[in-house]
Amino acid sequence: MNPAVIDPHTFDELQANAGADFVLELVDTFAEEAPRLLAELRNALAAGAAERFRRAAHSLKSNGNTFGATRLAEMARALELEAFPPDVAALDALVPEIDRTVAALQALARQ
Amino acid sequence: MSTATTPTGPEQFGRFAISLAERRLHVDGQQVALGSRAFDLLAALVARRDRVVPKDELIEVVWPGLVVEDNNLQVQISALRKVLGAQAIATVPGRGYQFTVAAAAQPPGIAPAPRAVVRAGAAPSRASRLLVADDNKVNRLLLCRSLELMGHEVASADNGRTALERLRSERFDLLLLDLEMPEMDGFGLLEQRAADPALRELPVIVTSSLEGVAQAARCIELGADDYLHKPVNPVLLKARVDASLERKHLRDRERELLARLAPGLLDGSQIAGAASEGQRTAATLLAACLGDVDRLTQTQSAQETLELLGNWSTLMLDAIESHGGRVTQLAGDTIGAVFDAADAATSALRTAQEMLELAAQFNRERTSTGKLPIVLGVGIASGEIVAGHAGTPRRASFVCVGAAVQRAAALATEAAQRGDAVLIDASTHAALADHLPNLAKSPDTKVTATGAFSIFSER
Numbered sequence: 001m002n003p004a005v006i007d008p009h010t011f012d013e014l015q016a017n018a019g020a021d022f023v024l025e026l027v028d029t030f031a032e033e034a035p036r037l038l039a040e041l042r043n044a045l046a047a048g049a050a051e052r053f054r055r056a057a058h059s060l061k062s063n064g065n066t067f068g069a070t071r072l073a074e075m076a077r078a079l080e081l082e083a084f085p086p087d088v089a090a091l092d093a094l095v096p097e098i099d100r101t102v103a104a105l106q107a108l109a110r111q
Numbered sequence: 112m113s114t115a116t117t118p119t120g121p122e123q124f125g126r127f128a129i130s131l132a133e134r135r136l137h138v139d140g141q142q143v144a145l146g147s148r149a150f151d152l153l154a155a156l157v158a159r160r161d162r163v164v165p166k167d168e169l170i171e172v173v174w175p176g177l178v179v180e181d182n183n184l185q186v187q188i189s190a191l192r193k194v195l196g197a198q199a200i201a202t203v204p205g206r207g208y209q210f211t212v213a214a215a216a217q218p219p220g221i222a223p224a225p226r227a228v229v230r231a232g233a234a235p236s237r238a239s240r241l242l243v244a245d246d247n248k249v250n251r252l253l254l255c256r257s258l259e260l261m262g263h264e265v266a267s268a269d270n271g272r273t274a275l276e277r278l279r280s281e282r283f284d285l286l287l288l289d290l291e292m293p294e295m296d297g298f299g300l301l302e303q304r305a306a307d308p309a310l311r312e313l314p315v316i317v318t319s320s321l322e323g324v325a326q327a328a329r330c331i332e333l334g335a336d337d338y339l340h341k342p343v344n345p346v347l348l349k350a351r352v353d354a355s356l357e358r359k360h361l362r363d364r365e366r367e368l369l370a371r372l373a374p375g376l377l378d379g380s381q382i383a384g385a386a387s388e389g390q391r392t393a394a395t396l397l398a399a400c401l402g403d404v405d406r407l408t409q410t411q412s413a414q415e416t417l418e419l420l421g422n423w424s425t426l427m428l429d430a431i432e433s434h435g436g437r438v439t440q441l442a443g444d445t446i447g448a449v450f451d452a453a454d455a456a457t458s459a460l461r462t463a464q465e466m467l468e469l470a471a472q473f474n475r476e477r478t479s480t481g482k483l484p485i486v487l488g489v490g491i492a493s494g495e496i497v498a499g500h501a502g503t504p505r506r507a508s509f510v511c512v513g514a515a516v517q518r519a520a521a522l523a524t525e526a527a528q529r530g531d532a533v534l535i536d537a538s539t540h541a542a543l544a545d546h547l548p549n550l551a552k553s554p555d556t557k558v559t560a561t562g563a564f565s566i567f568s569e570r
Binding site: 017 | 246247249253256257260291320321322341342345
């Protein structure tokens with residue numbers, strides 16, 4: 001478990017409210033959805049589609065908040081709210097953070 | 112996504128046990144023979160007992176793929192009422208029928224099915240159907256899960272357009288709406304809803320992680336009930352959902368009562384044309400009157416009296432509607448109707464006959480529980496009348512005026528006082544003589560002191 005990646009309080013509450021089995025399914029869904037959102041960010045950036053980009057960032061932020069992935073949510077929020085096009089480095093930094101988040105969530109959900 | 116369980120054994124409703132699998136009905140432990148259509152109809156009503164089922168829907172279930180007139184449905188409803196009692200199936204004029212007998216307590220381990228008891232003053236309890244519109248799969252699944260854990264039936268849509276299509280084709284009690292969505296976003300859906308009279312009263316709770324007060328304010332301006340910030344706090348979610356559903360159910364109840372007590376008023380188009388399309392026409396008027404109301408009010412509580420009036424009106428309206436009559440007056444203990452088709456006099460007489468049958472059955476139920484029987488008087492008169500909508504643009508109703516209208520009302524009062532069942536005037540008697548010569552010449556038909564013809568007299 002890496003408390004720097006996932007806020008344990010938020011995750012515990014989620015499990016208490018929705019059930020641990022369901023949260024496991026939800027984490028697996030996120031593991032499938034997150035790379036899709038990342039791809040959408042890249043495609044939107046390449047196409048110069050500011051609104052699509054903002055919406056994908058918004059979605060990623062929202063999911064980060066749901067799971068207590070505080071840092072991922074903050075990074076996604078910055079992409080959502082900052083001027084378009086964003087700093088490409090910010091988008092690149094998102095890749096390892098998503099990987100860390102998914103790994104941490106899967107470990108927590110299977111405990 | 113529904114998690115409702117279906118009981119496999121017979122379901123018990125008051126005195127009735129209904130086994131859907133074996134297609135059997137027991138009343139007080141005795142098996143009752145029911146026609147196949149009647150059983151299909153009963154099963155359809157029982158399955159949908161959380162709501163008023165439109166006639167079209169019942170016809171589609173019982174006679175799938177066939178073109179069937181309302182009359183056939185009415186015949187089956189009457190057949191069921193003869194077995195189950197007149198009040199087991201309520202008629203909501205202009206809307207349809209509802210099975211009203213509450214399910215008996217289920218044995219432990221079986222989830223109780225939704226049930227509803229419709230009568231004046233009782234709030235229908237029902238399983239609520241919710242729609243979740245959210246393009247984000249994680250959010251959508253989580254919200255659906257939270258709502259299902261609260262006991263609701265939940266459906267979902269992943270964009271605003273799909274959500275709108277489902278709202279227009281299915282019945283929902285509440286919409287939980289995300290703002291950021293492809294195809295049509297939440298604001299777009301709220302705008303469409305505001306412009307659609309059929310959807311305007313559907314409560315909406317917006318759930319969004321959009322930041323800033325402006326978005327929430329815009330949603331409320333567009334008619335949303337509430338705004339919840341994501342991630343949604345489950346306790347807050349439950350409180351807001353319960354509050355919205357309670358308001359919705361109260362509104363539904365008001366609407367149902369209004370439909371029962373003031374038919375015709377709900378349709379705005381009828382009110383808009385008030386007084387504009389009056390016509391002079393030959394018609395037969397029927398008035399039904401509840402006799403001895405003073406005695407009833409003195410021997411029972413106000414609540415019981417109102418319930419009685421509600422049940423009585425329901426039965427009388429049923430008889431009128433099933434024979435093509437149109438209700439012109441509903442005043443608690445009196446009901447007026449007009450028949451203006453070619454066989455108006457015959458239809459009115461058949462209506463009176465059915466009213467008597469229903470009243471007799473109603474009285475059997477009342478006396479078996481130690482209550483006083485009701486006295487029914489029916490008057491029928493024929494002549495030229497003026498019919499149309501009259502009133503103000505805010506409140507109008509379908510009215511009929513003419514000497515025959517007053518004659519029918521007077522005959523009904525006289526019939527109720529005399530304890531005679533049905534009194535008809537000379538014009539109606541003459542009209543019936545063409546269609547039903549045997550009845551007109553029947554030795555049971557007597558002429559009263561006022562010149563009316565007394566038929567179907569019980570005395």
